[in-house]
Each structure stands twice: as C-alpha cells, then as structure tokens.
Amino acid sequence: MSLKQESLNKTFGGELRKYSYQSQALGGLTTNLNVFLPPTAIGASAKAAPVLYYLAGLTCTEDNGAQKGGMFGAAASHGIALVFPDTSPRGAKIEGEDESWDFGTGAGFYVNADKAPWNKHYNTYDYVVREIPAKLSEAGLPIAVEKASIFGHSMGGHGALSIYLREAGKYKSASAFAPISHPTACPWGEKAFSGYFNDAAKGKEHDSTELISQAGGSSKRQLNILIDSGTGDNFYKQKQLLPEDFEAAARKAGYDAKDVNVRLQEGYDHSYFFISTFAGEHINWHAKFLTA
Numbered sequence: 001m002s003l004k005q006e007s008l009n010k011t012f013g014g015e016l017r018k019y020s021y022q023s024q025a026l027g028g029l030t031t032n033l034n035v036f037l038p039p040t041a042i043g044a045s046a047k048a049a050p051v052l053y054y055l056a057g058l059t060c061t062e063d064n065g066a067q068k069g070g071m072f073g074a075a076a077s078h079g080i081a082l083v084f085p086d087t088s089p090r091g092a093k094i095e096g097e098d099e100s101w102d103f104g105t106g107a108g109f110y111v112n113a114d115k116a117p118w119n120k121h122y123n124t125y126d127y128v129v130r131e132i133p134a135k136l137s138e139a140g141l142p143i144a145v146e147k148a149s150i151f152g153h154s155m156g157g158h159g160a161l162s163i164y165l166r167e168a169g170k171y172k173s174a175s176a177f178a179p180i181s182h183p184t185a186c187p188w189g190e191k192a193f194s195g196y197f198n199d200a201a202k203g204k205e206h207d208s209t210e211l212i213s214q215a216g217g218s219s220k221r222q223l224n225i226l227i228d229s230g231t232g233d234n235f236y237k238q239k240q241l242l243p244e245d246f247e248a249a250a251r252k253a254g255y256d257a258k259d260v261n262v263r264l265q266e267g268y269d270h271s272y273f274f275i276s277t278f279a280g281e282h283i284n285w286h287a288k289f290l291t292a
C-alpha cells in the first residue's frame with residue numbers, strides 16, 4: 001500500500017505532511033507518519049534532502065516530536081528532511097495491550113517481537129529501519145534515503161542508539177535526549193523485553209550498552225553519537241535511563257568524547273521543554289555528517 005497524504009502545513013518555508021499507509025511490518029494495520037520537507041526539497045528546483053528520523057518515547061505518537069520538538073527551523077536551514085514514525089501499532093486488539101503505558105500501545109520499543117501474540121503486529125524495528133525508508137522512496141518523495149541519521153527521546157533514544165549500533169553503515173550519526181541507555185538493567189526495558197521476546201536474553205541484542213561494548217576491539221568502527229540527559233529528570237533519578245552505564249561501556253570499548261559524547265544537562269527534566277532546548281543543537285550536529 002502506498003502513502004496517502006492526510007494533511008499538509010507550511011512551516012519554516014518547508015512542509016509538514018502527515019501520511020498514512022497499511023503497514024506490513026505492523027501486521028496490516030494502518031499507521032501514520034509525519035514528514036517535514038525543507039524548502040530546498042519543494043518546488044520546481046527541488047533537490048532530494050538527506051533525512052533525520054526522530055523516534056519518540058513511551059505514550060507518544062508521530063505527533064509529539066513534530067508538534068513540540070522545535071525542530072523545523074534548524075532542519076529547514078540545513079536542508080534536512082525529518083521523519084516522525086509512530087511508536088507502536090494501533091488497534092491490534094491484543095489482550096493487555098492497553099493495560100499499562102509502558103508496554104503495548106505506544107510502547108513498541110523499536111524491536112521485532114518474537115513472542116505470540118505480539119509477533120504479528122509489534123515489529124517496530126522493521127517498520128522504522130526497512131519499511132518506512134522503502135515507502136518514502138516508492139512514493140517518490142524528494143528524500144535521499146541513503147543519506148540518513150537517527151535521533152530520539154527516551155524509549156526512542158534507546159531505539160535510535162540501538163538501531164544505529166546494529167545497522168553499521170546505514171546511518172551516519174545518532175543522537176538521543178534522555179535515552180533508555182541500558183534497557184536490560186532497568187524496569188522499563190526488562191518489562192518490554194520479557195513481554196516481546198520468548199527469551200528475555202534476546203534483549204541484549206537491542207541494548208545499546210551491550211552493543212557498544214561489542215563495537216570496540218579489533219572490529220572497531222567509527223561512531224558519531226551525541227547524548228543529552230537532564231539531571232532534573234525523575235526517570236533519570238529512578239535509574240530508568242542509566243546514561244553513565246553507556247558512557248562507561250563506550251570508554252571501555254575505546255571511544256572518547258569526540259566519538260561518543262554523553263552530556264548531563266543541569267536541572268533539565270524529561271519533557272519536551274528539555275528536548276526543544278537542545279533539538280536545534282542536535283540537528284546542527286547531525287548536519288555535519290548528513291551534508292558533508
């Protein structure tokens with residue numbers, strides 16, 4: 001099924017378009033995504049734009065980042081397209097799907113579930129990594145899908161980092177706001193991985209702290225990672241995020257702050273007030289890799 005345009009808003013000289021389509025990865029359910037096209041990708045002399053994917057957190061849809069992230073000015077100025085996927089399938093009608101806000105609807109965790117009944121619809125890894133880029137290309141949008149980077153918030157920060165570390169060569173850079181950095185060692189990740197996987201140990205394959213440990217050594221690859229987390233974030237205080245674990249693993253694997261920059265921002269919380277404060281800086285940083 002091809003993309004169907006649902007709405008269009010002009011913003012920062014570019015266009016924010018909402019699309020829907022029937023997703024194979026999500027078991028045939030209809031999904032929505034937002035796409036921001038910068039001014040350079042619009043009109044008669046349109047040029048294909050590099051793309052930055054934004055993965056949102058628990059309880060979010062494709063709209064949270066688009067409406068509250070404060071991202072369009074920086075993206076427009078660099079000629080970068082932004083893509084905002086949803087965070088889970090909608091309406092899979094699985095028992096228990098809507099019982100809690102940190103599992104099921106709005107909480108796909110950017111993995112492919114292998115445990116029934118979740119495995120039919122909860123394949124948000126394939127949805128983000130393979131299906132959406134293919135749909136953008138098929139639809140002929142002015143987006144250079146081969147020039148891609150990825151960022152995200154909280155659960156979406158986990159998604160951005162783990163996808164970047166797993167998919168060598170597919171993304172030029174990854175950044176995150178308050179990411180769940182060590183999911184196999186925090187309650188959110190433990191719940192998600194034991195719910196979506198037959199063997200919760202499979203969660204290690206999607207755990208950024210585990211993945212970066214393996215990225216070093218003789219097969220060490222160049223990494224471009226930027227992380228911001230707020231010290232006033234209650235989820236940070238509750239040890240759901242654990243950015244220090246990720247930083248320690250990165251240093252042990254031989255990556256310094258030039259390759260993997262983990263910053264604590266004094267007093268900031270988990271909200272979009274925090275994200276929108278640093279979003280411009282993150283997009284400027286991604287632009288170095290996307291427009292080189």
Ligand SMILES: N[C@@H](CCC(=O)N[C@@H](CSC=O)C(=O)NCC(=O)O)C(=O)O
Pocket residue numbers: 056057058059060064068101153154155156270271272
């Ligand atoms: N409902 C929850 C709070 C949920 C929450 O804070 N979600 C965050 C992401 S948390 C990690 O992935 C979020 O982005 N919310 C949407 C927003 O627009 O702020 C509770 O009651 O505590």
